[in-house]
Amino acid sequence: MIEGEKAATRHTIGRMAELLGVSRSGYYAWAARRDAAPGPRQARRADLLGKIKVAHDASDAVNGAPRITADLREAGEVVSVKTVARLMRENDIRGISPRPWRPVTTLADANPHAIPDLVGRRFDQEALNVVWTSDITYLATGQGWLYLAAVRDGCSRRVIGYAFADTLHTDLVETALRRAVTFRDGDTSGVVDQSG
Structure with missing residues (x-):
C-alpha cells in the first residue's frame, strides 16, 4: 500500500508508515527484498513453474500433476509429484479428471407397472425351491x-x-x-x- 501511495501523494514514507502502524525500516527491508535478484530456491520454483505451464499447455490442459511430473522427469528434471501438485495448485493450474465409466445394468421405465411382491421381503422360506x-x-x-x-x-x-x-x-x-x-x-x- 505504501508503494502504491508513494507516487500518488505528497506524504512521506515515514508518515504513511506511522498511519499504517508499521516501521519505516520494515518497509525499506521489504523494498530491498523485492528489488533483489531471486535466490536459488525462488529461481528454481519460477523455472519449474514455466516448465509445468509448457507441459500443461502441450497436453491441451488435460494432464494433472502425476502426468506432468512424468513428462518433466522424462525431460531430465528431478522433481516430485508433491512439488508439481503444489505449484499447480498455487497457480490455479488444473488437469481434467474424468469420472470412470460404468456400464448401465438397469434402465428406469417411464411407465412402471406394479408387480406384486409375493415374497414380502422374506427370502428364506425355510424350504428349497420356494x-x-x-x-x-x-x-x-x-x-x-x-x-x-x-x-x-x-x-x-x-x-x-x-x-x-x-x-x-x-x-x-x-x-x-x-x-x-x-x-x-x-x-x-x-x-x-x-x-x-
Missing part, C-alpha cells in the same frame, strides 16, 4: 467389461445358476435361469423368482 433371487452385475477385466447374471436359492443361499457374457442381453438371464432349473433337476413348481 424363493430364488437373481441379479446382474458387471466386472472389469483386462479385455473389457464382463457381465454376470446369478440365481440364488433363498433358503440355502447357494448360487444355483449363473452365466457370463461380454454383452448385456436377455439371453444372459435366460441362460442363468436354465442352469438353475437344470441344477434343481427341472423341478420348479411353485418357485418365485425375486429379481433385483
Whole structure:
C-alpha cells in the first residue's frame, strides 16, 4: 500500500508508515527484498513453474500433476509429484479428471407397472425351491467389461445358476435361469423368482 501511495501523494514514507502502524525500516527491508535478484530456491520454483505451464499447455490442459511430473522427469528434471501438485495448485493450474465409466445394468421405465411382491421381503422360506433371487452385475477385466447374471436359492443361499457374457442381453438371464432349473433337476413348481 505504501508503494502504491508513494507516487500518488505528497506524504512521506515515514508518515504513511506511522498511519499504517508499521516501521519505516520494515518497509525499506521489504523494498530491498523485492528489488533483489531471486535466490536459488525462488529461481528454481519460477523455472519449474514455466516448465509445468509448457507441459500443461502441450497436453491441451488435460494432464494433472502425476502426468506432468512424468513428462518433466522424462525431460531430465528431478522433481516430485508433491512439488508439481503444489505449484499447480498455487497457480490455479488444473488437469481434467474424468469420472470412470460404468456400464448401465438397469434402465428406469417411464411407465412402471406394479408387480406384486409375493415374497414380502422374506427370502428364506425355510424350504428349497420356494424363493430364488437373481441379479446382474458387471466386472472389469483386462479385455473389457464382463457381465454376470446369478440365481440364488433363498433358503440355502447357494448360487444355483449363473452365466457370463461380454454383452448385456436377455439371453444372459435366460441362460442363468436354465442352469438353475437344470441344477434343481427341472423341478420348479411353485418357485418365485425375486429379481433385483
